Amino acid sequence: TSVHCGSLPDEAATLALGGALARALQAGVVIFLQGDLGAGKTTFSRGLLAGLGHAGRVKSPTYTLVESYPLAGLTVHHFDLYRFADPEEWDDAGFRDYFGQDTVCLVEWPDKAGDLLPVADLTLELEVSGQGRTYRLTASTETGQSCLTRLST
Numbered sequence: 001t002s003v004h005c006g007s008l009p010d011e012a013a014t015l016a017l018g019g020a021l022a023r024a025l026q027a028g029v030v031i032f033l034q035g036d037l038g039a040g041k042t043t044f045s046r047g048l049l050a051g052l053g054h055a056g057r058v059k060s061p062t063y064t065l066v067e068s069y070p071l072a073g074l075t076v077h078h079f080d081l082y083r084f085a086d087p088e089e090w091d092d093a094g095f096r097d098y099f100g101q102d103t104v105c106l107v108e109w110p111d112k113a114g115d116l117l118p119v120a121d122l123t124l125e126l127e128v129s130g131q132g133r134t135y136r137l138t139a140s141t142e143t144g145q146s147c148l149t150r151l152s153t
C-alpha cells in the first residue's frame with residue numbers, strides 16, 4: 001500500500017515510528033512533516049536520527065532553519081521553515097543544494113517554501129488526538145513506496 005496509518009499513544013511511540021522508518025530508509029529520500037505546532041514533527045525526527053545512529057542531541061531547527069547531521073554514509077538535513085516569511089528565502093538560503101543522493105532531508109512546514117521544494121518521497125501527517133497522536137504516512141514516489149514496503153515487513 002502507499003499509505004500507512006496508526007496511532008501514537010505517547011512520545012515513545014512517535015520516537016519508535018522514527019526509528020522504524022530509519023531502518024526502512026535509503027539515501028536520497030525527502031520526507032515532509034505536516035502537522036500543527038506541538039504535533040510531534042521534531043520528536044519523530046529525533047527518533048529517526050537516533051535510528052540512523054546519531055547519538056547526540058537533536059535541536060529543533062526553528063531558529064536556525066536547518067540542522068545537519070553527518071552520519072555514517074549519509075548526511076541528514078532537518079529543516080523547519082516555520083519562520084519563513086516568503087518562499088523566496090528557500091532559494092536565497094541555497095537550500096536546494098542540500099538535496100541529493102547522499103542526503104536524507106526532513107522538512108517541517110514545507111508549505112512555507114511554496115512550490116520551490118523538491119518533491120517529497122514520503123509525507124508524514126501528525127495530528128493531536130486526546131493525549132496522543134495519530135499519523136498517516138504517504139508515499140508519492142517509487143522510492144517512497146519502497147520505504148513503506150520495507151516498513152511493513
Ligand code: ADP
Nearest residue numbers: 008010011014037038039040041042043132133
Ligand atoms: P512539533 O515539532 O510538531 O512542533 P514536537 O515534536 O516538538 O512538535 O512535540 C511537541 C510535544 O509533543 C513534545 O512535548 C513531545 O514530547 C510531545 N509528543 C510527541 N509525540 C507524542 C505522542 N505520540 N503523544 C503525546 N505527546 C507527544
Ligand code: MG
Nearest residue numbers: 041042060108
Ligand atoms: Mg518542530
